Amino acid sequence: MLPIISGEQVQQVDASYCSTEKISSLDLMESAAISFVDWLMPWISDCNKPIYIFSGPGNNGGDGVAIARLLKYLNQTVHLIYMKEVADCSQDFQDNFHRLPNGISVSKFDVWDGKIEKDSIIIDAVFGVGINRPLEGPYLSLIKILNKLGGLKISIDIPSGLPADQAAFGTVFKANHTATFQFPKLSLLFPEHAELVGELHILDIGIHDHFLDKFERGHFYLRQGDVLAFHRTFHRFSHKGDFGKVLFLGSELGKSGAINLSGYAALRTGSGLVHIAPFMEDPFRMIPIVPELMLYQDSSKTSLNQFDAIGIGPGWGMDVDKDYFQSIFARFKKPMVIDADGLNLLAKYPELLKEIPQNSILTPHLKEFERLVGESANHLERIEKASSLAKANKVIVILKGAHTLIALPDGRKIFNSTGNQYMATAGSGDVLTGMLTSFLGQGYAPENAAICGVFHHGLAGEIASKSKLRGMIASDIIESIPDTFIKLNVL
Ligand SMILES: NC(=O)C1=CN([C@@H]2O[C@H](COP(=O)(O)OP(=O)(O)OC[C@H]3O[C@@H](n4cnc5c(N)ncnc54)[C@H](OP(=O)(O)O)[C@@H]3O)[C@@H](O)[C@H]2O)[C@@H](O)CC1
Numbered sequence: 375m376l377p378i379i380s381g382e383q384v385q386q387v388d389a390s391y392c393s394t395e396k397i398s399s400l401d402l403m404e405s406a407a408i409s410f411v412d413w414l415m416p417w418i419s420d421c422n423k424p425i426y427i428f429s430g431p432g433n434n435g436g437d438g439v440a441i442a443r444l445l446k447y448l449n450q451t452v453h454l455i456y457m458k459e460v461a462d463c464s465q466d467f468q469d470n471f472h473r474l475p476n477g478i479s480v481s482k483f484d485v486w487d488g489k490i491e492k493d494s495i496i497i498d499a500v501f502g503v504g505i506n507r508p509l510e511g512p513y514l515s516l517i518k519i520l521n522k523l524g525g526l527k528i529s530i531d532i533p534s535g536l537p538a539d540q541a542a543f544g545t546v547f548k549a550n551h552t553a554t555f556q557f558p559k560l561s562l563l564f565p566e567h568a569e570l571v572g573e574l575h576i577l578d579i580g581i582h583d584h585f586l587d588k589f590e591r592g593h594f595y596l597r598q599g600d601v602l603a604f605h606r607t608f609h610r611f612s613h614k615g616d617f618g619k620v621l622f623l624g625s626e627l628g629k630s631g632a633i634n635l636s637g638y639a640a641l642r643t644g645s646g647l648v649h650i651a652p653f654m655e656d657p658f659r660m661i662p663i664v665p666e667l668m669l670y671q672d673s674s675k676t677s678l679n680q681f682d683a684i685g686i687g688p689g690w691g692m693d694v695d696k697d698y699f700q701s702i703f704a705r706f707k708k709p710m711v712i713d714a715d716g717l718n719l720l721a722k723y724p725e726l727l728k729e730i731p732q733n734s735i736l737t738p739h740l741k742e743f744e745r746l747v748g749e750s751a752n753h754l755e756r757i758e759k760a761s762s763l764a765k766a767n768k769v770i771v772i773l774k775g776a777h778t779l780i781a782l783p784d785g786r787k788i789f790n791s792t793g794n795q796y797m798a799t800a801g802s803g804d805v806l807t808g809m810l811t812s813f814l815g816q817g818y819a820p821e822n823a824a825i826c827g828v829f830h831h832g833l834a835g836e837i838a839s840k841s842k843l844r845g846m847i848a849s850d851i852i853e854s855i856p857d858t859f860i861k862l863n864v865l
């Protein structure tokens with residue numbers, strides 16, 4: 375898995391890579407600039423919009439200068455505005471500055487006329503991971519001007535002003551796209567920075583992952599190439615029992631959709647037998663959304679041992695009696711999935727946290743998380759609280775949202791790469807519960823179930839949203855689950 379390195383360590387990674395590969399830091403900057411320009415090609419190949427590049431004094435600014443040169447070679451109209459006397463800029467900035475070809479309009483910010491043509495492309499290379507204090511003076515004035523402009527605005531590595539590992543302080547450039555090098559900086563994954571980062575793109579500049587491994591500090595980014603290793607494989611002689619028998623407890627009157635969605639998602643994820651137990655006086659009156667789902671009546675006296683995994687909470691309501699709720703932890707000792715009102719009940723009866731079977735998976739969205747652990751000042755604090763909750767109770771906490779976090783009991787924190795905004799639709803979380811429970815029931819280790827569940831859920835959302843966009847509903851995500859296995863060639 376791709377380690378997420380701290381901003382402070384980026385320079386050490388660069389130095390280690392350059393000395394091992396016997397290249398200069400200028401060569402590395404060139405690879406970064408080439409990968410950026412390659413990535414930019416679709417936006418510039420059939421139009422000749424003016425491109426304005428704003429370069430600060432460090433190596434982020436140096437990237438901007440190298441990119442200006444490469445874009446000029448591609449016959450683009452390039453304006454380069456730099457901020458500080460060239461002699462006071464980083465060495466690699468200076469070296470690139472002296473290589474600039476003719477035909478680029480180059481101005482220092484304090485004498486620049488301030489004109490930006492309509493429909494220009496704006497490239498922010500003011501500060502990268504080296505930002506160490508809030509923007510002020512000319513930097514602040516520039517970013518304020520740029521933030522008022524429309525059009526295509528792209529940040530190189532990180533929006534200028536945003537620290538790599540902390541919540542934003544002060545004014546930050548607002549990008550529509552951020553093209554970050556090699557790995558996502560932690561702060562690019564915070565929901566409160568969504569408006570600053572825009573769409574996130576990770577550009578490979580050639581540094582092998584194992585150079586990053588030496589600097590890892592327990593934060594990882596989960597990509598498609600990583601997921602296959604976490605899957606179980608089945609063979610021709612596998613039978614229904616191998617694929618697991620699972621149960622969902624939830625759905626009070628009026629919310630019958632919730633465990634129906636979880637159950638249906640479990641079937642599409644590969645479960646052999648799926649039961650749903652609505653929290654209703656006569657559960658057998660509910661009509662399952664697909665005939666493959668079986669109805670079940672649960673009571674605090676019934677054994678749950680026959681099931682390989684259970685998922686509790688979707689649509690349950692808060693009328694669930696404490697004794698009955700507690701009885702579930704006594705009747706089912708294997709890892710389970712706890713979602714929605716299951717989490718709200720834990721927030722109501724926090725003394726029961728200690729009774730949850732080890733390695734169970736808790737799936738709060740931000741509000742449910744707040745009910746469990748209180749308010750957080752920012753996402754960094756939330757990440758730490760999720761990790762503490764996981765460690766203290768030996769459970770896996772899946773903090774849902776864009777870049778869902780999987781906090782493991784051993785302290786590792788994994789951020790997901792799949793999914794999109796169209797997944798913010800009713801029942802999408804119930805689908806995730808179904809998928810996670812299904813993987814547990816298929817005998818996946820809880821950590822692997824969490825990783826596969828979160829990744830495939832996001833991927834199913836991406837696939838379904840291609841044709842549905844804003845009209846996508848949770849059932850569409852379920853229908854796309856099989857395509858995720860096909861895409862990853864998981865047999
Ligand atoms: N492997 C990779 O990832 C690669 C990374 N590369 C690129 O390098 C970038 C990191 O470069 P960097 O270390 O030079 O930092 P960067 O942000 O450009 O400048 C910081 C300078 O600005 C200053 N300063 C700080 N805050 C300030 C403020 N508020 N207001 C005013 N000044 C402020 C501070 O100096 P100070 O004034 O504190 O002495 C510091 O010298 C990285 O993001 C990526 O784009 C690629 O080239 C190659 C591969």
Ligand SMILES: Nc1ncnc2c1ncn2[C@@H]1O[C@H](COP(=O)(O)OP(=O)(O)O)[C@@H](O)[C@H]1O
Nearest residue numbers: 739774775776793794795798800801802803804
């Ligand atoms: N912008 C987004 N990007 C990626 N995934 C998202 C986004 N918004 C929501 N999701 C995913 O959709 C699901 C929503 O879950 P939840 O809020 O519990 O929905 P519900 O309660 O309606 O079932 C989560 O898995 C979350 O990660």
Ligand SMILES: [K+]
Nearest residue numbers: 498501532534
């Ligand atoms: K930048």
